[in-house]
Amino acid sequence: MKKIEHIGIAVKNLVDANELYTKLLGEAPYKQEEVAREGVMTSFFQVGPNKVELLEATKEDSPIAKFIDKNGEGIHHIAFEVEDIKAEMKRLEKEGFRLLSEEPKRGADNKMVAFVHPKSAHGVLVELCETIKE
Numbered sequence: 495m496k497k498i499e500h501i502g503i504a505v506k507n508l509v510d511a512n513e514l515y516t517k518l519l520g521e522a523p524y525k526q527e528e529v530a531r532e533g534v535m536t537s538f539f540q541v542g543p544n545k546v547e548l549l550e551a552t553k554e555d556s557p558i559a560k561f562i563d564k565n566g567e568g569i570h571h572i573a574f575e576v577e578d579i580k581a582e583m584k585r586l587e588k589e590g591f592r593l594l595s596e597e598p599k600r601g602a603d604n605k606m607v608a609f610v611h612p613k614s615a616h617g618v619l620v621e622l623c624e625t626i627k628e
Contacts, residue, residue: 502570503546503569505567508526508537511548521539558570570619571609580597580598593611604625
C-alpha cells in the first residue's frame with residue numbers, strides 16, 4: 495500500500511455537507527460524481543496531499559443508505575492507494591482478510607476499487623484504490 499488515498503464520510507445531504515466542508519476546509523470540492531451502480535453521489539475535496547470523499551445515497555437500498563440507517567452520518571471508510579489492486583487483493587486474501595468482491599470494480603475519481611470487510615479489519619471498512627491508467 496502506497497498511502498492513504500482518502501477518507502470517506504457518509505452524509506444525508508450532499509449539498510449541505512459540501513457547504514459545511516467548504517467552510518471547514520477553506521476550499522470547494524474539486525469533483526462531484528455519481529456511481530449509479532452503487533447508488534451514491536460523491537464529492538471530493540483535496541486537503542494538502544489528502545482527500546476527503548463525501549457520499550450521499552441516491553437509492554434507499556444503497557450501501558450508504560444502509561450505513562446511515564444503522565450508524566448515522568460519519569466516517570464510512572478509509573481508502574489506501576495501491577499500485578496493483580488485483581495483486582493486493584490476492585495478498586490480503588492470503589493474509590486471511592475477507593474481501594467484499596472477487597474482482598475490483600470501477601469507482602469514483604478514476605479508480606478501480608475493492609473493499610476489505612470490516613469484520614476482518616477491526617470494524618473498519620477498508621477500500622483499495624488503483625488509479626485507472628488510460
